[in-house]
Structures are given as structure tokens and as C-alpha cells.
Amino acid sequence: MVEFTDANFQAETQDGLVLVDFWAPWCGPCRMVGPVIEQLAGEYAGKVKVGKLNVDDHQQAAITFRVMSIPTVILFKDGQPVETVVGALPKVAYEQRLQKHLPRPVN
Secondary structure, eight states: OEEEOTTTHHHHTSSSEEEEEEEOTTOHHHHHHHHHHHHHHHHTTTTEEEEEEETTTOHHHHHHTTOOSSSEEEEEETTEEEEEEESOOOHHHHHHHHHHHSOOOOO
16 A cells, blocks of 8 residues: 655656545445555556545645545546545445446457
């Protein structure tokens, strides 16, 4: 899991697929999504960079990507946001979005 900050955000989201969970410690739904994000980090290690950004401590990235509600999970591909999920969803919802953007195996 990557801890995203305003200082490292741009560099960390430039290459490949990057899943960022915008959250805050006081947010109940964020605490529900947190374990799902941790599972995804383990399951997609080597394929997708996964991490969290605390919006209380690092507001600039949240402002840049217009994060108005948390939890918000944004999937970036080569630095550009390609999927956004607002609110707490089941793990399968995040997996479906990841699968759409992973390279397909060549047979």
C-alpha cells in the first residue's frame, strides 16, 4: 500500500494503473472501504499500485480531482483518472473497474 501525499501524488500516479482511496479517519464509510482497498493491494500487487490519501492532511490532490465526498476511489491510468467511485461499494465493484483497464493476456 502506498501512502499518497500532496508531495508525491503526481509522481506516484504517472505510470500504469493506480488506485487511490481518498479517505479520512473520522469517516465511517471510509473505515468500511479500507479493508477492501488493503485486500485489493495484496491481490493486485505487481499489476496495480494501490494506496490511500488522507484528505484532511493532503487537501490539494483532493481539490485537484474534485473530491467532494469521501470515500472516493479514483483509478488512474498513466496519470489520468479513468474511473471514479463515490461511496462505499462491495469489493466486486472495484474489481470490475480494475479488470476493465488491465491488459488482456495474449493467447
